[in-house]
Amino acid sequence: MLFLSLLVFGASLVHARPAQTRAASAFVDPTTGGGSWLDVAGTGVGEPMNVVISGLSSPAVLTDDGITNFARAIGFSTECFDIHLGAPQSANLGDGNGQVNQTVELRQDFGSSSIGTCLESLIGGNHFRVFRQNGTMADTGALFLAVSKEENVAEGHTIVANGYNIGRDNLVSAAVGTTSFDGVTYSTTSETLTGVMPAGTDGVNHGIAIDGNAILLTVQID
Template identity: 45%
Template sequence: MRFLLIPLLFVGAFASPVIVPGESQQVLTEGSLTDDGDVFPGWYDPRQYGGRFLDYATKRGRGEPLNVIISAHSDPFVLTEAGFLAYSQSIGFAQECLGLHKGYVHEADLGNGREFEHYLHRESYFPVLGTCWESLAGGNHFRAWKQNGTLANSGAWFLGVSREKDTSKHHMIVPNGYNLGRDWLVERAVAGSRWRGNWWKADVEWRAGLLEPGKRGVNHGIEQDGLVAILTVKRL
């Protein structure tokens, strides 16, 4: 089976998804915490309830940026687990190779206490077993948490997106990988996408002040620009 799989992965490597037109980060003290004032907010600022915009990637408290939010003002289907999986596939991601995971399971506090990652999706280079190639060759991936606890119950998805090296480099994040991975995902969301008869297109709002720019407390010591992309995904 191993020898049959390798040629398949090699042939599909050049295909791409179909896209259609103590060291932990401190809570920022400059300015007020985010409060949109909406009757039905698209998301809650985790810092209002003791959370943060870095996940927990190491025992020392270092984390990776939660740099994309899919707002609860999005298509209600996308806010469900099945819809989120479908939307993820439409913009070029899928669940891990053969459903297997190796490595540290991250946690995040979205204002409801620390929770393990709900999903880990990898770039899918081609329709069948496409994430297996990402596991070998590297690429874009994200971890996702849904904000649905007792205190902060928006229903929004919070994503930590990045671009990683190949397996020989132990999936270390590439230089500028947090910004690159985020921008790759946002570009596809804004361009519009489809999956099994469903068509979506996202609007994006860029927010500064949620993440501290730089590398303090950031896993792997890689700098990031501090911007968070707020996506509102609309069904067409």
């Protein structure tokens, strides 16, 4: 009887104190933690983080190497000879980390993952900056991408007209469906996050209007 009583008592303790686990989440809206959907590109202006790689994607995609390989599968690669000109941009993703510099910047490679981004640096094209949401207030692992299409070097790499919306839509078009690089195959779905940013030009770098939407991509490795 004593043994049975101990078993019942132990079971009651288990039910009274369930194991604490962190629920998986696609992302947390940066504004709920004091952050913003605009990064910081200069005094009083920023660029929209208009694509989010979901924290529910395959974990390998969300690493530095993983996002670089996925980028190569959809037509982007690292900067020409790993040379970055200009100061990095920063962002507050409302995760408790405050303002943090971009993790990496990736550029359109025009079909050549080795030297194609050198061509992008000359003639312009699509590019994006990566920011990771991993602070103690919102440890989702989601990647926020600031995507835009830029002019050629003669134009100082400014953003083309409507370049934030165009850059976002071009990246999403390349990503959705099945893609692959270096033996890794990806299956990607998209969801529109309507109105997460104010539409228009207020606070947006170069005074280029945005539609206020972001796209959530969930990327699974097959």
